[in-house]
Amino acid sequence: MKAHSPSLICSTIIAATIALSPPSSPGRTAINHSLADSVVWIQFGIDWVMVDSLLTHKLETARFLFRYSDNFRHAKELQSQTSSYDAYCDTVSRILELPTASFKTNVYLYADSIEQSQCFKGWPALREGQAFSFVREIHANGLGALEHETVHVLVNDLIAYASSAFFAEGIAHYVECIRSDDVLQKSIRIAKKVLSEPWDEWANDSIGFWSTGQIESIIVTYPVSGLFVNYLIQRSGLRTFKEFYRRIRTEKSAEVAFPIVYGHPLSKAISEFKTTIASW
Ligand SMILES: [Zn+2]
Numbered sequence: 001m002k003a004h005s006p007s008l009i010c011s012t013i014i015a016a017t018i019a020l021s022p023p024s025s026p027g028r029t030a031i032n033h034s035l036a037d038s039v040v041w042i043q044f045g046i047d048w049v050m051v052d053s054l055l056t057h058k059l060e061t062a063r064f065l066f067r068y069s070d071n072f073r074h075a076k077e078l079q080s081q082t083s084s085y086d087a088y089c090d091t092v093s094r095i096l097e098l099p100t101a102s103f104k105t106n107v108y109l110y111a112d113s114i115e116q117s118q119c120f121k122g123w124p125a126l127r128e129g130q131a132f133s134f135v136r137e138i139h140a141n142g143l144g145a146l147e148h149e150t151v152h153v154l155v156n157d158l159i160a161y162a163s164s165a166f167f168a169e170g171i172a173h174y175v176e177c178i179r180s181d182d183v184l185q186k187s188i189r190i191a192k193k194v195l196s197e198p199w200d201e202w203a204n205d206s207i208g209f210w211s212t213g214q215i216e217s218i219i220v221t222y223p224v225s226g227l228f229v230n231y232l233i234q235r236s237g238l239r240t241f242k243e244f245y246r247r248i249r250t251e252k253s254a255e256v257a258f259p260i261v262y263g264h265p266l267s268k269a270i271s272e273f274k275t276t277i278a279s280w
Contacts, residue, residue, distance in 0.1 A: 051119045055108060062086050064105050071111035074143045078109070085146065092151055095178050096171070097238055098158040105153050107138045107146070116141055133161050151175050159242050163249040165209035166202055166225045171245065173226025174233070187223030190215045191277050199224055199274055200267040204255040231273045236262065 055067035059078060063086045068075060089101050110116035116139070129145030131138050131152035138149040151172040152162070162168030177184040193215055201207045202221055212221045233241050240261060247257035258266035 047119055047121050051108065054115060054119065055110075060104075063089050063101060063103075064107050066107045066109060068109040069111055069115060071115060072109055073111065074109075077143060085150070088147055088150060089154060091179070092154050092175055093158075095175055096155070096159070096242075098154060101154055101158065103136055103157065105136045105138060105150070107140065109143070110139070110141045113141055131156070148172055148176070155245075160246040160249045163252065164205050164254045166205050166221065167229065167245060167248060167254055169209060169222055170225030170229040173222045174229040177226050177230055186216065186218075187227050188277065188280060190218065190220055190223045191227055192280070194220050194224065195274060195278055199228075200270045203228065203266055203270050204253070227277065228270070228273055231276065232262075232269070 051067075054069045057068050057070070057072070057075065059066040059068075059082060061082050064082075066078060066082075068078070072078075092098070093100055108119070110119065120139075128142065129138060129140030129149045131149040133152075133156045136153055136157065138146065138153060140146055140149060152168065155168070155171055156162060159171075173183075173187070177187055194212075197212070197220070198207065202209070202212065202224060209221050209225075210219055212219060214220065229241065232244070244257055244261040247261055248254045251257040251260065255266050258264075258269065262269065
């Protein structure tokens with residue numbers, strides 16, 4: 001599958017910060033790691049009986065088990081490019097220097113938001129897609145967000161479960177920037193338009209990741225976070241960034257973890273990063 005369009009990168013609404021308990025019963029309980037990493041239990045109310053009755057088609061690859069219904073319009077596209085999704089896992093592993101994933105991800109593909117809402121009782125529409133931690137699940141409408149969500153699943157398992165929306169989305173967007181110069185250039189263009197915004201409050205998650213507004217059909221925190229991850233990796237290396245990413249979880253805060261790993265405050269790094277972007 002080709003790199004999905006930048007507008008689809010902003011498709012996740014809660015993405016990697018959500019995790020479900022094992023698929024045992026209808027309406028299973030979910031765990032949500034909030035920005036402060038406090039654990040909040042939420043009743044998702046996924047109707048697994050409905051899911052099983054609707055998404056009857058299965059397509060299995062080395063790394064994925066896809067499920068979809070008769071109404072899924074992209075079935076042929078999915079069938080013709082299934083091997084590319086396995087290859088994409090290898091691409092992500094290469095970019096982020098991760099071990100090869102040895103697990104399978106369950107992917108629930110809904111024909112549209114109506115079908116999805118039939119399966120998700122009492123939960124807001126997913127828009128394009130959502131990755132669920134711990135159970136290695138992706139739920140998506142169509143195929144557009146699949147690659148983006150796959151990065152979340154791999155990062156969650158092979159680096160650390162996300163504890164910061166800014167850095168979880170940042171690393172996913174960073175992968176897109178590495179794979180596509182168009183995405184990179186668009187990200188720089190958008191970041192330069194929002195230089196007056198409080199990026200330090202975005203980076204420490206005190207302002208909601210998805211509340212920052214859109215430019216060119218993308219929520220502006222995606223390009224800024226992706227470019228900041230790129231900036232950190234260019235300056236101090238991928239290994240150090242991954243150490244920081246793990247520390248976000250153990251320290252329960254990006255702001256606390258940052259100086260432990262990088263030796264200076266997150267706000268100082270953001271300020272220098274902003275100066276760099278402004279000079280481009
Ligand atoms: Zn995401």
